[in-house]
Amino acid sequence: MAAAVNCSDVRKQYVKGKEVVDVLTGINLEIEEGDFLALMGPSGSGKTTLLNLIGGLDHPTAGQIEVGGQSLNNMSSKQLAQWRSENVGFIFQFYNLLPVLNAQRNVELPLLLTKLSRKQRAANAATALEIVNLADRAKHKPSELSGGQQQRVAIARALVADPKLLVCDEPTGDLDRDTADEILGLLQTLNTDHGKTIIMVTHDPRAADHARHTMHMDKGKLASEVPA
Numbered sequence: 001m002a003a004a005v006n007c008s009d010v011r012k013q014y015v016k017g018k019e020v021v022d023v024l025t026g027i028n029l030e031i032e033e034g035d036f037l038a039l040m041g042p043s044g045s046g047k048t049t050l051l052n053l054i055g056g057l058d059h060p061t062a063g064q065i066e067v068g069g070q071s072l073n074n075m076s077s078k079q080l081a082q083w084r085s086e087n088v089g090f091i092f093q094f095y096n097l098l099p100v101l102n103a104q105r106n107v108e109l110p111l112l113l114t115k116l117s118r119k120q121r122a123a124n125a126a127t128a129l130e131i132v133n134l135a136d137r138a139k140h141k142p143s144e145l146s147g148g149q150q151q152r153v154a155i156a157r158a159l160v161a162d163p164k165l166l167v168c169d170e171p172t173g174d175l176d177r178d179t180a181d182e183i184l185g186l187l188q189t190l191n192t193d194h195g196k197t198i199i200m201v202t203h204d205p206r207a208a209d210h211a212r213h214t215m216h217m218d219k220g221k222l223a224s225e226v227p228a
Helices: 047-054 077-087 103-113 118-131 147-159 177-192
Strands: 003-016 019-032 036-040 062-067 088-092 165-169 197-201 213-218 221-227
Touching (some): 003 197, 019 047, 036 177, 047 062, 047 165, 047 197, 077 088, 077 103, 088 147, 103 118, 118 147, 165 177, 177 197
Parallel strands (some): 036 197, 036 213, 088 165
Antiparallel strands (some): 003 019, 003 062, 213 221
16 A cells, blocks of 8 residues: 655754754654554654654655655645645534634635635535534534534644644644544544544554554654554
8 A cells, every 4th residue: 555654764853042942853654545544652752743744734854755746845834724725624622613603614724825716615615514423513603613623623624625634733632532432433533434544643542542553763863553
């Protein structure tokens, strides 16, 4: 099976005053298409930094990152923004929904970067909301939805451009156990039934149990892999 993500000796440094901080110190990682990987590790281990690099939100200090066979290293910020809009869906712990817009309009937002007509954007958003079982809440604003429903809207927004890769940073960290299990079950369905490759950062072993594989990070390195 082809690799969806390939990281080769990826390193990331940040400069704080006169101090150079090594966040990632040589990551080698290959994720196959259709995989569901959970990344675990203590705070400060580099999990979110790695996720941001794979999602094209930042550039590595050194090393190579390829996603879907495309190298991200030499893309400009503008090129990365366009690439992200077509290839990656982002799901975060906090839903980042605009309170003045209803669910459908929130889901449509990523499509504003495309050349789709308003009618097509609305149709795509309706399809995404149907996938997450929220078609009947399309006209509701975030304040009229539960936390779990808001996260489903955020997932629909991540799906609306039909990306191959979903990157999830603590997607259930703000939810109660039952609601978290519902969201994790939805991610599993997106992986198994819709073929989405998923990378999920989590502190929760029960969340990681929903993935196909679990890898652990510590001090900027991948420490181990444990089959799910």
